[in-house]
Amino acid sequence: MAEIYRASTTAPVNIAVIKYWGKRDPKLNLPTNSSLSVTLSQSDLRTHTTASCSPSYPSSDSLLLNGSPQDVSGARTQACFRELRSLRKQLEDADSSLPKLSTFPLKIVSENNFPTAAGLASSAAGFAALVRAIANLYELPSSPTELSRIARQGSGSACRSLFGGYVRWEQGSTVDGSDSVAFQVAPAEHWPGMRAVILVVSAAKKGVSSTTGMQTTVATSSLFTARANETVPRRMKEMQDAIKNKDFETFGKTTMMDSNSFHATCLDTYPPIFYLNDVSRAAIKVVEQINKRAGKIIAAYTFDAGPNAVVYYEEQNEKEVAGLFKAMLGENEGWKGVRGDGVQANGESL
Numbered sequence: 438m439a440e441i442y443r444a445s446t447t448a449p450v451n452i453a454v455i456k457y458w459g460k461r462d463p464k465l466n467l468p469t470n471s472s473l474s475v476t477l478s479q480s481d482l483r484t485h486t487t488a489s490c491s492p493s494y495p496s497s498d499s500l501l502l503n504g505s506p507q508d509v510s511g512a513r514t515q516a517c518f519r520e521l522r523s524l525r526k527q528l529e530d531a532d533s534s535l536p537k538l539s540t541f542p543l544k545i546v547s548e549n550n551f552p553t554a555a556g557l558a559s560s561a562a563g564f565a566a567l568v569r570a571i572a573n574l575y576e577l578p579s580s581p582t583e584l585s586r587i588a589r590q591g592s593g594s595a596c597r598s599l600f601g602g603y604v605r606w607e608q609g610s611t612v613d614g615s616d617s618v619a620f621q622v623a624p625a626e627h628w629p630g631m632r633a634v635i636l637v638v639s640a641a642k643k644g645v646s647s648t649t650g651m652q653t654t655v656a657t658s659s660l661f662t663a664r665a666n667e668t669v670p671r672r673m674k675e676m677q678d679a680i681k682n683k684d685f686e687t688f689g690k691t692t693m694m695d696s697n698s699f700h701a702t703c704l705d706t707y708p709p710i711f712y713l714n715d716v717s718r719a720a721i722k723v724v725e726q727i728n729k730r731a732g733k734i735i736a737a738y739t740f741d742a743g744p745n746a747v748v749y750y751e752e753q754n755e756k757e758v759a760g761l762f763k764a765m766l767g768e769n770e771g772w773k774g775v776r777g778d779g780v781q782a783n784g785e786s787l
């Protein structure tokens with residue numbers, strides 16, 4: 438019986454406070470603007486992935502997500518497999534005693550502990566976990582930033598899930614995307630009081646995929662150019678300063694304004710894209726009321742390509758923020774207290 442080689446990992450979801458929206462190269466997932474995210478806690482939202490390979494496996498690569506076989510023939514998954522295999526091959530060429538893992542079929546088994554493709558950044562955690570698990574399997578010496586270049590080709594936002602804490606994805610300027618990678622701005626411990634709650638307004642799959650949405654926005658929205666070229670570069674700087682200084686008022690205001698700006702470009706797209714619904718708008722009103730009552734910004738909402746609200750706040754305001762939402766909604770399973778670390782080695786196999 439031929440040997441089976443195996444490695445497992447978990448990767449967290451990240452939620453951008455400065456959003457990625459627009460591709461300058463759709464094949465390589467090169468963005469039209471830099472973005473910045475907060476990595477959420479893995480105890481709540483994460484993908485757990487086991488990668489294995491063996492000469493005894495059937496000849497083609499396979500991927501099982503939450504028990505269902507997935508198509509791995511798509512260009513994005515193939516790009517990740519190809520890049521990781523080529524890095525492994527370099528190691529094998531340099532050391533002939535290494536087993537030729539790069540030539541064996543891969544079997545990937547993944548589980549999400551949250552709704553897939555409902556605007557909860559499932560592809561971010563999914564591709565980050567896939568890339569990290571295969572990198573571990575192949576014993577690649579690559580840094581998280583190097584791996585972020587590969588994960589980005591699976592799903593743009595995945596490059597940020599290789600890190601914990603506060604993460605910047607540099608848009609880069611090269612044609613091959615070698616400089617479109619992620620860096621940690623600050624670890625989670627830098628701002629230990631940061632919390633987030635998520636209101637799962639809908640666990641249904643999103644109506645317009647982020648790729649289709651972005652392409653249509655870039656092609657038709659006149660607001661988009663100003664956002665990508667002026668607004669986001671300025672806010673990236675403001676946001677990084679706010680994180681450095683643990684200045685929640687600026688962090689919160691910039692987060693909300695960037696979410697509004699992103700959804701404005703969606704509405705300005707033709708045909709228009711509506712990710713927010715009435716419940717999303719009600720959540721915005723509640724956050725506004727909380728801040729009005731506090732006399733300052735203590736809560737900040739943000740929405741990805743779906744209606745679910747993520748609300749950031751500081752631990753000392755738990756009662757005023759999460760408490761109020763919880764009281765309004767009762768025991769809603771969608772609520773989580775989150776803040777977390779990057780990908781983690783995890784011994785358990787799926």
Ligand code: PMV
Binds near residue numbers: 457558593595648742
């Ligand atoms: O990485 P994708 O293709 O799923 O796009 C993510 C887009 C947003 O979630 C809306 C914004 C972001 O920066 O994560």
